Amino acid sequence: MTKRECDERDDTSKQELTRRGFLKSIGTGAAAAAATGVLSAQAPAEERLLEAKDIHRVDLTVNGRPCSLLVEPRWSLLFVLREKLGLTGSKIGCERGECGACTVLMNGLPRYACLTLAVEAQGLEITTIEGLMDGEELGPVQQAFLEKDAFQCGYCTPGQIMAAEGLLRSNPKPTLPEIQKGMSGNLCRCGAYVHIFQAVDTAARSRSSK
Numbered sequence: 001m002t003k004r005e006c007d008e009r010d011d012t013s014k015q016e017l018t019r020r021g022f023l024k025s026i027g028t029g030a031a032a033a034a035a036t037g038v039l040s041a042q043a044p045a046e047e048r049l050l051e052a053k054d055i056h057r058v059d060l061t062v063n064g065r066p067c068s069l070l071v072e073p074r075w076s077l078l079f080v081l082r083e084k085l086g087l088t089g090s091k092i093g094c095e096r097g098e099c100g101a102c103t104v105l106m107n108g109l110p111r112y113a114c115l116t117l118a119v120e121a122q123g124l125e126i127t128t129i130e131g132l133m134d135g136e137e138l139g140p141v142q143q144a145f146l147e148k149d150a151f152q153c154g155y156c157t158p159g160q161i162m163a164a165e166g167l168l169r170s171n172p173k174p175t176l177p178e179i180q181k182g183m184s185g186n187l188c189r190c191g192a193y194v195h196i197f198q199a200v201d202t203a204a205r206s207r208s209s210k
Contacts, residue, residue, distance in 0.1 A: 058122045062087070063131030071118045078102045078113035081128060089129035089158045100186030103159035103166075104128050110166035110185070129158040132165060141165050144203035145196075152190035160186050164200045173204055 055070050062085060069084055078095075081087045081104070093101030095114045102113040105127040132139035138146065141164050151157040160183065167174060167182035174182060179200045188196065 056119060058119055060118075060121055060123075061125045063127060064125075069118070073117065073119050075118045076114055077104070077116040077118050077121050077126070080118040081113060081126075087128050087130055090162075091155055091158055093156070093159075098187070099156065099159070100163060101156050101159040103162040103186060105162060105166050105169075108166065108169050110163045112185075127162075127165075129161060132161070139165070140206050141168065141200070141203040144199040144206060148195050148199040148202055150192055150195040150199035151188075152192050156186060156188050156190075160188065160196055164196075164203060167200065168204055168207060173208060174200070176201070 054073060056073060057068060058071055059066065059068050061067075062081070067085065069080065071080060071084075078090055078092065081090050082092070090104055090113050091101040092114070093099035095102075097112045097115040100112065103110050104113045105111070106116070106121060106124050108125075108127075129142075132142055141161050145151060145157060145161055145164075150160070163183055163186045167179070171178060171182070176197065179197050183193075183196060183200065
């Protein structure tokens with residue numbers, strides 16, 4: 001529905017919303033539609049509905065590099081990272097915020113990229129699994145996952161590592177229960193949790209010793 005059609009519908013609703021018309025329409029569903037029109041008309045003037053296929057510019061900082069892209073409001077951050085920026089380390093899993101395979105850091109905090117719209121990330125610093133490396137050298141968390149064999153199929157590993165990275169940035173010396181809680185938003189279908197917890201602990205100790 002276009003904005004003009006929305007406005008015309010609101011005007012019609014306000015004209016028809018009389019006391020007699022309201023009483024006649026109870027039980028038919030028309031009252032609900034009319035009330036919806038009135039509530040829409042009372043919305044703040046500055047609010048504007050973004051059409052799904054409109055194109056908008058967003059400015060992001062991804063792995064320390066500024067980038068400006070034209071995106072549709074419906075595009076997820078995960079889609080933009082993978083399909084528009086070629087950063088395929090963030091994996092497509094459940095796409096409904098349950099598995100954590102798509103976890104990235106937004107201003108240092110873990111976030112599901114599949115549930116985050118690209119337009120929501122405007123002006124934020126995004127870190128993906130690729131951003132933890134120093135050239136070809138693995139980051140401390142990545143190295144710990146390698147040493148502790150904290151994966152089997154490896155599909156969930158990027159998200160696990162990003163969740164661990166976010167945890168250690170906020171809590172450099174977590175206890176085992178804190179590690180378990182911090183990693184609870186990421187699922188491993190292979191069941192490598194014991195090694196994952198060991199890897200996070202190893203990464204924490206490695207960082208604190210430097």
